[in-house]
Amino acid sequence: MMTRLLPYLVMDGNAKEAVEFYEKALHANVIGVQTFGEMPENPDFPLPDSAKDRVSHAMIKVGETDMMLSDTFPGTPYEKGNHVTICIMADTKEQAKDFYDGLQEGGQVTMPLQETFWSPAYGIVIDKFGVTFQISTESGQ
Structure with missing residues (x-):
């Protein structure tokens, strides 16, 4: 992995x-x-x-x-100060879902995990500490 x-x-x-x-x-x-x-x-x-x-x-x-x-x-x-996020590049859709599910616990979903034209599984979550994560899957996985 x-x-x-x-x-x-x-x-x-x-x-x-x-x-x-x-x-x-x-x-x-x-x-x-x-x-x-x-x-x-x-x-x-x-x-x-x-x-x-x-x-x-x-x-x-x-x-x-x-x-x-x-x-x-x-x-x-x-708003300046919240314009830096962390993008997690997962190998598979399953791995992306695992990260997404884990980070949304106690946090807030900004974009549901879904297929997009650039990724088989992409979503955005603000974790319980206020950190924004973009979860993406390497294309075609």
Whole structure:
């Protein structure tokens, strides 16, 4: 079993700028940047124009460490101090569910564990200590 914990920075509309900053300041290698506008369309959840240029997901590599970033969705509350989360990358859906179930005990579910277009099992939980965890499964597992 190989589980990875990754820092995940949540920005308020300036994630592209942050990626460029970390690329220069930390000599980071940019793995990829995707905007909300580049995501597959969902007719049940139309994308407002104000969201299209915001970053839905970015990954950079600093030395041997991966770091992920995204912007908040327009209208989502953003408060400095709670914009760093931990992303747990699980090997399997079963492992993701185990982590998800464990962390939600005494905590709060922000997004139910579910299949997404990027992960077979993804969910968000704020644990009983107020730490936000994104649980994701390596693609195809």
